[in-house]
Amino acid sequence: MQQLKVLYHPKYEEDYPTASVESPARVEVICKELKGGFEFVTPEAATEEDILLVHTSSLLKEVKGHPLLFEVASLAVGGAIKSAQLAWEGNPTFGLIRPPGHHASPGSHWGFCFFNNMAIAVEKLIREGKLERVLILDIDLHFGDGTHNFFQGRSDVVVANIQEEERNSFLQRVAEDLESALPYDLIALSAGFDRYCLDWGGTLEMDDYRVIGEMVAEKAVSSCQGRRFAILEGGYYLPDLGKNARSLVDGLASY
Ligand SMILES: [Zn+2]
Structure with missing residues (x-):
């Protein structure tokens, strides 16, 4: 077992109302790849108070109108929060969560996202006085x-x-942003896999996800006490989605 922990809840595989492409199978295929290699941790649902750190009460009310969706989306936020907390304590983590969150703004949402898992998790640790400066890297296609x-x-x-379209400039940009954003006391990665060469973006190879994970891990160890975590955003090419996630997680677990 490696030190990295995976945040996962069986409810992430519920078929809540959303676009069919954002299917429960996304989590299922990643789960299969990571099971056995890493310790799985079960998160609790986020509270409404947590959700309101970022979102308006009208957005919260809208999502609550769909009970199953609200339950799973609250668990996804809870998974992101726990990922961030464990990372802050020094354990690298991967939040194998669903639905994704990076298209959820304070008062609106789209793109298969309902609550902004990443924003809530980071904002909560900042409000608790645990973090003063954070780098959020978003490698999703969108x-x-x-x-x-x-x-x-x-x-x-x-x-x-x-947002670089070309593979080498994409990887170069990741390295540059890790450097230019310094100083920070945690690195958070919005890990979408839809840049994969066989997915919608067509930019990155499978091994590039390991390289990105390694870059984040190396920088976290040298600059912010190893504090780093990633959470799942997009990624829709099911035949390789699990292996792509495994590649990123292996990189993130190194150092
Ligand atoms: Zn995306």
Whole structure:
């Protein structure tokens, strides 16, 4: 068993109302790849108070109108919060959570996202006084507008959306943002896998996810006491999604 822990809840495989492409099988295939290699930790649901750290009461009310969706989305936020807390304590973590969150802004949501898992997790640790400065790297194909909108104008959180279309410049940009955002006391990774060469983006090879995970791990160890975590965002090419996640997680677990 490696030191890295995986946050997972069986409810993430519920078929709540969403677009069919964002299917329970996404979590299932990743789960199969990671089981046995890492300790699995079961999170609790986030409280409404946690959700309201980022979202308006009207958005919360809207999601609550769909009880199953609300239950799973609250568990996803809880998984992100626990991932961040464990990372803060020095354990690298991967939040194998669903639904994704980076397209959820304070008062609106789209793109299969309902609550912004990443923004809530990071904001909670900052409000608790545990973190002063955080780097959020978003490697999903799609611009993480929700996370960007929430932290816009803040000096304590740098949100770096990597949008390079070409493979080498993408990896180069990850390295540059890890360096230019310094100093920070935690690195958080919004891990979408839809940049994969056989997925919608067509940019990255499977091994590139390991390289990205390693870059994050190496920088976290040298700059912020090893504090790093990743949570699942997009990624829709099911035949390789599990292996891509395994590749990233192996890299993130190194050092
Ligand atoms: Zn995406």
